Amino acid sequence: MGLPAQHPKYPTVNHCVGGVTRFDDAPDWIYSLDNPYLHGVYAPVTGELAAESLPVTGELPADLEGAYLRNGPNPQLPPKNRYHPFDGDGMIHGVYFRDGTVGYRNRWVATHALAEEQARGSSLSPGVMGPFDYSVSPFGIKDTSNTDLVYYHGDLISLWYNAGNPCRLDGETLATHGAFELPGRRHARMSAHSKVDWATGELIFFDYGDEPPYMTYGIADRTGRLVHETAIELPGPRLPHDIGFTRHYAVVHDLPFFHDMDVLRKHHLRVLTFHRDIPTRFGIVPRYGDGGDVRWFECEPCYILHVSNCWEEGDWVVMDGCRSRNPMPQARPGEGELAHMLAYMRLEANNYRWRFNLRTGEVREGDIDDLNTEFNKTNPLFHGEKSRYAYHQRIPLSHEGGHTLRFTGLVKYDNETGRRWQWDYGAGVFGSEAVFAPRRGAGRERAEDDGYVITLVTDSNSWQSDCLVFDARAIEDGPLARVHLPRRVPFGFHATWARGEDLYRA
Incomplete structure (x- = not known):
């Protein structure tokens, strides 16, 4: 090319x-x-396309039905200031499995901010790295809706990392249908990692910001109706990234990695600091509880991007996820004005377990494994219930040549034993977040890992992008099928699986 x-x-x-x-x-x-x-592998693509009956190497499982949907940055216009991946306009790539054939579609998320910039023919946002001169931006920092996706109540919802305003998309055409709102809320803002409980159909969400209340938590039922929302008291503005839930509780995060509000107000700069002298706190709140019902547990200082799963065991609440002891690695000499951004994006984290005793207040925490992995996903049928398997992305460390964030292999964990299985994507081949796809019509009666793991890869040797389908019980055997995509797919952030019974019959 x-x-x-x-x-x-x-x-x-x-x-x-x-x-x-x-x-x-x-x-x-x-x-x-x-x-x-x-x-x-990060270079954006121009244009949108759709293709059907894609060529496949290997054999597609007969009981695989649904869509792998992945979000990520794909800027349309040159940035006004320094570019950060969070500034890239959201683009969804979808791979659709139905009736033994596979189709593909990609489409930008048509945010309000993108429409403003298209109308003026230039970028207007100062970007997340600033400088923060809002005089020429009608919307401040651009909410790009480029981070995560959930499929809820017949809509695909795109979300932004910094608690943005979600967008509603058609799951099949990827057309944007406007803002996603829950009538009764004061505002539409919602964190990137709000969750859908497949058992109840509920949307479990949270929001955070720079002014009180610094966090809110809420639930919408399976019909799209807001049924609960409450303020969560925090010591000040924070940057929580994810939330966990069990059958009866939600787990909210108060993390010692945040920006200085005095610096932001006086100098219009967001200066992130990891406060090693402040404990990490996890708050356990009854699913329909108020802010005053939160039970806080103090843990070793850390940052946590992504939760794998949470569940209850008697008096204990268990949370598996990826823990970072150093969310802001040291900037490298010679990287210039991008040094801190590059350091932040060089993700260092490992598989970890926390346990909280609701009766005694005891906390137990420790490593499951020390391999550098993140972007961890589990079988969504078991979210909120006891589970043991998680599927992570292998991330090279700085001393292994990790200049930018990239995924070099798929790792399956047995979180009960710490055992892991791996599949390396290959030299110069880079992956995407993998999702677990249950067999068509499956429920919890099947074994937890009886299904498929799906990811996208792009080969920088040929610039061919493929969708890989693995048997979740044997990822080390390599993909069962390799779907050859009609275009190069740039590196992205998060993915979700939409079941065929939901997507094609909505």
Whole structure:
């Protein structure tokens, strides 16, 4: 795809021999910017397309029905300031399995902010790295809706990492139908990692911000009706990223990694600091409880991006997830004005378990494994109930050559024993968050890992992108099927699985 061109500052960032590749399907403006998150496997694509009856190597399972849907940054216009991946306009890539055939579609999330910029022909947002001059931006920092997805009440909902305003999309066409709102809320804002409980159909959500109340928590029922919302008292503005839930409780996070509000107000800068002298707190609140009902548990200082699952065991609430002891690794010399962004995106985390005793207040915590992994997913049929398997992405550490965030392999964990199984994507091949896809019509009567694990990969040697389908019981055997996609798919953030019985019959 095009001719190789030497990039002045990051000659090997896209892992291609000879420098950064010029793509026929990428915007020309990216080549004038020294930013590794705009090149190689991160390079945005231009245009939207749809294709049916895709070629497959291997054999598709007969009982695989539904869609793998993945969100991620794909900027349309040159950034006004320094580019951060959170600034890239959300684009959804969907791979659809139905009646033994596979289709593909990609589409931008048509946010209000993107429409404003398209109308003016230029970027207006200062971006998450600033400088924060809002005088020319009618919406402040652009809510790109580029981070996560949930399928709820017949809609695909796109979400932004910084508690943005969710968008409603059609799960099949990926057309944006406007803002997702729950009548009765004061505002539509919602965290990127709000959750759907497949057992009840409920949407379990939270929100956070820079002004009191610093967090809210709520529930909408399976019909799309808001049934509960309450303020959660925090010491100040925080940056929680995820939430957990069990059959009877939700687990909210108060983490010692946040920005200085005085600096933000005086100098319009967001300066994130990891406060190693402040404990991490997890709050357990009855599912329909008020803010005053939260029971807080103090743990070792850390940051947690993503929860795998939570459940109850007698007096204990158990939470599995990925724990980072160092959410802001040291910036490297020579990386210039992007040094802190690059350090933040170089994710260091490992598989971890916390246990909270609701009767005695005791906390037990510790490693499940020390391998650097994240973007952890589990079988959604077992969310809120005891589970043992999780599917993570292997992430190279800095000393292993990790210049940018990238996924080099799929890791399956047995969280009861700590055993792991791995499948390496291959030299120069980079993956996406994997989802667990239950067999068509499956419930909890099946074994927890009786189903499929699905991910996207892009090979930087050929720039071919494929969708891989694994037997969840034997990922180390490699994919059962490899679906060859009709276009290059850039690196992205989070994915979800929409069941065929929900998506095609909604």
